[in-house]
Amino acid sequence: MTGSLAQPATKAVKKRFSRFGGRETGVALALLVMCIVLAILNDRFLTTNNLLNIGRQVSLLGIMAVGMTFVLASGEVDLSVGSIYAFCGLVTGMVIVAGYGLFPSLMVGILAGIVIGIINGLLSTYGRLPSLIATLGMLSMVRGAALILTDGRPVTVNARNGANPDVLGQFTFLGQGAIAGVPMQLVFFVLIALAGWFLLARTSFGFRVLAVGGSTKAARVSGISVEKVKIAAFALMGGLAAFAGILSIAFLPSGQAGRTGLGLELDVIAATIVGGTSLAGGEGTIIGTILGVLIIGVLRNGLVLTGVSPFAQEFLIGLVIVVAVAIDRWTIRERRV
Amino acid sequence: MQTDTLPVVSFQRIGKSFPGVRALSNVSLALNPGEIHAVIGENGAGKSTLMNILAGVLAPSEGTLMLDGKPLRLSSPLEVRRRGIAVVFQELSLCRNLSVGENVMLPALAEIPPWQLIRRARAQARSREILARLGMDTDPATPLRDLSVAQMQLVEIARALVRKVRVLVLDEPNSALSPHESEHLFNIMRQLRDDGVAIVYISHHLNEVLAISDRISVMRDGELVESITDLSGVTVPHLVASMVGRDLGDAVPYGLTHKPAEAQPVLSLRDFRVPGEIHGIDLDLRPGEILGVGGLPGSGKDILAEAIFGLCPRSGEVTVCGQILPAQKPMAAIQGGIALIPADRRNGGALLTMSVAQNVVSSTLDRHSRIGVLLNALIGDTAARQIRAFDARVSGPAQVMGTLSGGNQQKIILSRGIVSEPRVLILHEPTRGIDVGAKAEIYAILKRLAQEGLAVLMISSELPELVLHANRVVMMAHGTLSRDFTGAEITEQNLMMAASVQPAHLVAEGAA
Structure with missing residues (x-):
C-alpha cells in the first residue's frame, strides 16, 4: 500500500522538477561549466571587477531580452528593437541637448518606444500582418526616422551642445554612475529583471501572455482578448528597448542613427531563445532569459580574456547559440511526455 | 451491373485494430467492375478505415486485400494510384497557392523526375479536358483559392481521373455541391460505371444512395451488416434501421426530475444566423435539461457552439437570462453565464x-x-x-x-x-477521442450538473450519445432546425431521418 502511494508522489516530484527546473537547469549548468573553464584558463575572470564588468556589459541586452521574453512567449517576434533602441536614445539625447530637464527627456524617449511598440502590436493583430513582417518594416522605418531626425549626424550629449549642466550630471550618472560599486546599468537590469519575473510568473497579465502564446483558440475560449495581450507585450518591449537605448546614450554619451544598436535585435532574440523561451510561443521564463543573457555575456568576455581573435569570437558565439537551442529542441520530447 | 465478372478488388476478412479500439473486424467485400457500390454507416462504423486500407494509408491487422485475384501488398499511396485505384477523401487536399490546372495534374507532375521539364501547355490542355468532363469550364490557370468549395470538390475529383482509373472511391463527394452539380456528378459516375470502373460511393444522403447505387453495403461497429444487391423495394427507413440497428435494451435514457418546459428559458436564440452556415434558427434552452443537437457534416451544427459563444460572426439575437449578448465578445458570454467546451481539445x-x-x-x-x-x-x-x-x-x-x-x-x-x-454549458463533441470509461464518467457529470439546474446544450455527431444522454433533441439539416424530439421519439431512426431530409425549397425545386 505504501509502495503504491509513494510511487505517484515521486512521479509528482519529478514532474514538478521538470516543469519548474528542467529548462533552466540545462542552461544554468552550461553557464556554470563555462565559468569553471574560464576561471581555470584565466585568473582574471573571477575577479569582482571583471564580474561587475560582465554585468554592466550585458545589462542593456538583458533589459531588452526581458521584454523580448514577453513578445516571444505571446507567440510573436519583434525585429525592430535595435531601431527603437537607437531612435529613442537619440530623441532623449536631443531633448536634453535642447535644454529640457531629465524627467521630461526620459518620458519623451520611453513614450516614443511604447508608441512604436503599440504600432507593432496593432499591425501584428488587427492589421493581420505576421509580426516578422510588420516589425521588419518597422525596423527600417524607425531607423529611417532616426536618420531623418538627426540628419545622419551624431548626437553628443554635453554642455557645449546646450545641455543644462545639472541635468547633464544626472543623465550621465544613469549611464556611467555606480551605487556601492555596482554600475547603474546593472542596477537597472536587476530591477527590471525582478519586475519582469514578477509580471510574467505572478500576475494575470503574465498568465494571459503565456496562454495566448500557447493556444490562441483556447485563450479566446477562456475569454482572453488575444489582441490586447499581444499589443501590451509589444508596448512593454518598446518601452524597455527605449530605456536601454537611453542608458546607452547616457553611458557613451553619444549616438549616431546610422550605427547605434545596429543588428542588436538578433543578439536580443538569441539570448532569449538560449534561455529557453519558445519561438512558437507559450513557454518562457525570465530566469531562463537572464541565464541566456549571461551565457552570451560570459562567453564574449571569456573569449576576450583568453585572447581569441574577434573573428573567431563571432563564429564561436554563433556556434553556442545553435548548440544551445539544438539541445533544447532535441530534449523537448522527453520533457513533454 | 455485370456481377458475374471477377471483382477488381476484394477485401477478405479484413480486420483493423488501433490501441484500445477495434475499428474493423472480419469485413469481406468485393468491388466489381461496372458497378456503383454504396457503403453506408454511421460515424465510426468503419467506412473510412476500410477506405484508408484500400488507399494504402493504413495496413490491415488481419485479412488480405486482393487485386485481380492476387494478394496486394500496398507499400504506399503512390503505388496504389499506379495500380489504378483512386480514393477521393472528403477532406480537400488541394494546394491553395497553385492554379486549378496544376492541382488537377499534381500527382502526374509530382512523378516527373527533377531533370525533366514540365510541359505546361500540355498539362494545361489535359487538365482542361478533364475539367470539361466534369462539367467545369473554369480556366486551368485560375488560382485555386478563387474557387468555391463546391468547385474545389470537383477539382479533387478531377485529379482522380487524370490517370486511367479502375477503382474510384468517392467519400461524401457532393457534401458541398448544389443539387444541380450533384446531378451532373451522378451522371459522370454512371458514365464511368458504364466504362467498367468500379465505383465506391460513401454518403449519408440515403435517398441519393438509393437513386444511384447498384449495390449497397451497410456497416455498423466495424462490421459488415449486409450487402444488398436487389434494391427493388428497399427504402430509406429500411437502410436507417440497418445502420443503427443496435440493441438499445440496456440503455436507460436520462430521466427528468422536473418539467423543464415550465421554467423560463435561460438561453434563447431568435433568427440566429451564421453567413453560409446557419439560416435563421430559433432555440430555447431551459434549466435542468440536456438538449442534444445533431446533424450531418455541413448541416451547420459544427459552427453553432462557437457562434453562440461569440468566436465567429453571427446575426440574430442571443439572450442569456433575459440579457442580450453582444456578438463576438467571448468574455461577455462567460460573464453572461455561458461556458463553452469546444470540440477540438488539442x-x-x-x-x-x-x-x-x-x-x-x-x-x-x-x-x-x-x-x-x-x-x-x-x-x-x-x-x-x-x-x-x-x-x-x-x-x-x-x-x-x-x-x-x-x-x-x-x-x-x-x-x-x-x-x-455558468447558467448554460455548451459542449461540442463532448466525448470525441475519449475512451469508454471516461465517456461514462463525463455523461454522469453532465447528468449531475443538469439535475443541479444547469442548462446543457450538447452538440454531437454521435447519435447514440444524443439518444442516451439528452432529454430533448433537435437535428440540424442545411442550416435549419428540425422539430423537437422528446421522450420515446428520440430514436436513432427518427434522428437519422430528420438529419437527412432535403430542405423544403430543394424538394419543391425537384418536384417542379
Whole structure:
C-alpha cells in the first residue's frame, strides 16, 4: 500500500522538477561549466571587477531580452528593437541637448518606444500582418526616422551642445554612475529583471501572455482578448528597448542613427531563445532569459580574456547559440511526455 | 451491373485494430467492375478505415486485400494510384497557392523526375479536358483559392481521373455541391460505371444512395451488416434501421426530475444566423435539461457552439437570462453565464503547455487575482477541489496539461467551465477521442450538473450519445432546425431521418 502511494508522489516530484527546473537547469549548468573553464584558463575572470564588468556589459541586452521574453512567449517576434533602441536614445539625447530637464527627456524617449511598440502590436493583430513582417518594416522605418531626425549626424550629449549642466550630471550618472560599486546599468537590469519575473510568473497579465502564446483558440475560449495581450507585450518591449537605448546614450554619451544598436535585435532574440523561451510561443521564463543573457555575456568576455581573435569570437558565439537551442529542441520530447 | 465478372478488388476478412479500439473486424467485400457500390454507416462504423486500407494509408491487422485475384501488398499511396485505384477523401487536399490546372495534374507532375521539364501547355490542355468532363469550364490557370468549395470538390475529383482509373472511391463527394452539380456528378459516375470502373460511393444522403447505387453495403461497429444487391423495394427507413440497428435494451435514457418546459428559458436564440452556415434558427434552452443537437457534416451544427459563444460572426439575437449578448465578445458570454467546451481539445480547448491548475482557472483570472497579482494559493485550492470533484487522474495541479489523456483533459476543461459558474454549458463533441470509461464518467457529470439546474446544450455527431444522454433533441439539416424530439421519439431512426431530409425549397425545386 505504501509502495503504491509513494510511487505517484515521486512521479509528482519529478514532474514538478521538470516543469519548474528542467529548462533552466540545462542552461544554468552550461553557464556554470563555462565559468569553471574560464576561471581555470584565466585568473582574471573571477575577479569582482571583471564580474561587475560582465554585468554592466550585458545589462542593456538583458533589459531588452526581458521584454523580448514577453513578445516571444505571446507567440510573436519583434525585429525592430535595435531601431527603437537607437531612435529613442537619440530623441532623449536631443531633448536634453535642447535644454529640457531629465524627467521630461526620459518620458519623451520611453513614450516614443511604447508608441512604436503599440504600432507593432496593432499591425501584428488587427492589421493581420505576421509580426516578422510588420516589425521588419518597422525596423527600417524607425531607423529611417532616426536618420531623418538627426540628419545622419551624431548626437553628443554635453554642455557645449546646450545641455543644462545639472541635468547633464544626472543623465550621465544613469549611464556611467555606480551605487556601492555596482554600475547603474546593472542596477537597472536587476530591477527590471525582478519586475519582469514578477509580471510574467505572478500576475494575470503574465498568465494571459503565456496562454495566448500557447493556444490562441483556447485563450479566446477562456475569454482572453488575444489582441490586447499581444499589443501590451509589444508596448512593454518598446518601452524597455527605449530605456536601454537611453542608458546607452547616457553611458557613451553619444549616438549616431546610422550605427547605434545596429543588428542588436538578433543578439536580443538569441539570448532569449538560449534561455529557453519558445519561438512558437507559450513557454518562457525570465530566469531562463537572464541565464541566456549571461551565457552570451560570459562567453564574449571569456573569449576576450583568453585572447581569441574577434573573428573567431563571432563564429564561436554563433556556434553556442545553435548548440544551445539544438539541445533544447532535441530534449523537448522527453520533457513533454 | 455485370456481377458475374471477377471483382477488381476484394477485401477478405479484413480486420483493423488501433490501441484500445477495434475499428474493423472480419469485413469481406468485393468491388466489381461496372458497378456503383454504396457503403453506408454511421460515424465510426468503419467506412473510412476500410477506405484508408484500400488507399494504402493504413495496413490491415488481419485479412488480405486482393487485386485481380492476387494478394496486394500496398507499400504506399503512390503505388496504389499506379495500380489504378483512386480514393477521393472528403477532406480537400488541394494546394491553395497553385492554379486549378496544376492541382488537377499534381500527382502526374509530382512523378516527373527533377531533370525533366514540365510541359505546361500540355498539362494545361489535359487538365482542361478533364475539367470539361466534369462539367467545369473554369480556366486551368485560375488560382485555386478563387474557387468555391463546391468547385474545389470537383477539382479533387478531377485529379482522380487524370490517370486511367479502375477503382474510384468517392467519400461524401457532393457534401458541398448544389443539387444541380450533384446531378451532373451522378451522371459522370454512371458514365464511368458504364466504362467498367468500379465505383465506391460513401454518403449519408440515403435517398441519393438509393437513386444511384447498384449495390449497397451497410456497416455498423466495424462490421459488415449486409450487402444488398436487389434494391427493388428497399427504402430509406429500411437502410436507417440497418445502420443503427443496435440493441438499445440496456440503455436507460436520462430521466427528468422536473418539467423543464415550465421554467423560463435561460438561453434563447431568435433568427440566429451564421453567413453560409446557419439560416435563421430559433432555440430555447431551459434549466435542468440536456438538449442534444445533431446533424450531418455541413448541416451547420459544427459552427453553432462557437457562434453562440461569440468566436465567429453571427446575426440574430442571443439572450442569456433575459440579457442580450453582444456578438463576438467571448468574455461577455462567460460573464453572461455561458461556458463553452469546444470540440477540438488539442487545438482549442486545452492550454497544452500550461499546468492543470492554470487550465482550471484560465477563464476566471479576475476572481483568482487581486489587482492583477495571481493568488496562487487560491488557484491551487480551486484546482485541487475541481480535480477531486471531476475525479481527474492527474499527479497534481502542477502537471502539464499536454501530458494528460484525452479523457482527463476533457474533465479539466469541463471543470474550467464550471469554475466560471455558468447558467448554460455548451459542449461540442463532448466525448470525441475519449475512451469508454471516461465517456461514462463525463455523461454522469453532465447528468449531475443538469439535475443541479444547469442548462446543457450538447452538440454531437454521435447519435447514440444524443439518444442516451439528452432529454430533448433537435437535428440540424442545411442550416435549419428540425422539430423537437422528446421522450420515446428520440430514436436513432427518427434522428437519422430528420438529419437527412432535403430542405423544403430543394424538394419543391425537384418536384417542379
